[in-house]
Amino acid sequence: MHLLIPAAGMGKRMGSDRNKLLLTLLGKPLLAWTLQAAAVAEQITWIGIIGQPYDFDEFVDILDDLNLSIPVELIQGGETRQASVFNGLKALPSDAPAVLIHDGARCLATADLFNRCAQALKNCQGLIAAIPVKDTIKVVNEHRWIQDTPDRRHLWAAQTPQGFEVALLKNCHQQGEALGWEVTDDAALFEKCQLPVKIIEGEETNLKVTTPMDLAIAEFILRHRLT
Numbered sequence: 312m313h314l315l316i317p318a319a320g321m322g323k324r325m326g327s328d329r330n331k332l333l334l335t336l337l338g339k340p341l342l343a344w345t346l347q348a349a350a351v352a353e354q355i356t357w358i359g360i361i362g363q364p365y366d367f368d369e370f371v372d373i374l375d376d377l378n379l380s381i382p383v384e385l386i387q388g389g390e391t392r393q394a395s396v397f398n399g400l401k402a403l404p405s406d407a408p409a410v411l412i413h414d415g416a417r418c419l420a421t422a423d424l425f426n427r428c429a430q431a432l433k434n435c436q437g438l439i440a441a442i443p444v445k446d447t448i449k450v451v452n453e454h455r456w457i458q459d460t461p462d463r464r465h466l467w468a469a470q471t472p473q474g475f476e477v478a479l480l481k482n483c484h485q486q487g488e489a490l491g492w493e494v495t496d497d498a499a500l501f502e503k504c505q506l507p508v509k510i511i512e513g514e515e516t517n518l519k520v521t522t523p524m525d526l527a528i529a530e531f532i533l534r535h536r537l538t
Contacts, residue, residue: 312354312429313407314472315399318342318362318370318415319388330366331520332415337533341520343373344418344533350379352422354429355411358383361399396497397484403477409433410480411472412497416520419532424514425472431511432474437501439474440513441467470513473497479506 318332332342342360349355358381360370367385374383386402388395396412403410409432413420424440431438444466450459473496483500486492494500498508516532518525 312409312411312432312474313357313359313403313477314349314355314411314413314425315359315361315386315396315403316342316345316349316413316415317388317392317395317399318360318366319392319395330362330369332418333366333369334526336418336520336526336529337537340369340373341418342370342415343377345413345415345420346373346377346379346383348418348420348422349413349425350377350381352425352429354426356381357404357407359386359399359402360384360415361386361388361395363388391493393484393487393494393500397481397488400477400481400484407477409474410477411474413472414519417471417517418520419514419529420470420472420517421514424517428472428474428511431509435507435509436479437473437475437498437506438509438511439496439498440470440472440517441510442470442513442515442517444468467510468513469496469498470517470519471496475501479504 333340336344349358362370364387370385386399389398411428428440444463448461448463448466449457451457483504487500492503501508520526520529
């Protein structure tokens, strides 16, 4: 299975002026933890890191330190996550029938999650890792008045990896580019194109590191795993 890792984001909410995936967690960059988990997943055979060229030297240093046993390619990203993933899809080997896409900031995803998503993608056109919502969710208007309280039994919090047939996802991105769609994940493009997306049970610890508090929580989880 081929894996694309969008890794072009800045750490503004982290209070950083650099790529947040280069910030360290227990002495290793966030990106290193992501790569390490993906590389030991038996189902993953190729990795593409989508970033900006000014970060490539540091990405190479991380790869040199990890000395991974599977091929890794650096791919230039676009101005948005959506554009970056489209660039990544275009850079996939021509024989890639399906792809997993995983945010580099979700550095606590396990090899088991990558394997389960890769295996499930053999039997569907699209999927996402997700977990059931525990809290009661309120739908509010622009003035913060509650409009609705949806049944949380039908609510799931989206994570990554997300996986798709390459040809279908490329077509969705082409339509999105032509029609000016702006989405926050690839599953939303699939949905807009009326294509089915399956839920695969994610992991409670698969949080996205966005703020300093997230970084502290991630450190706690990693220390617990390591001990």
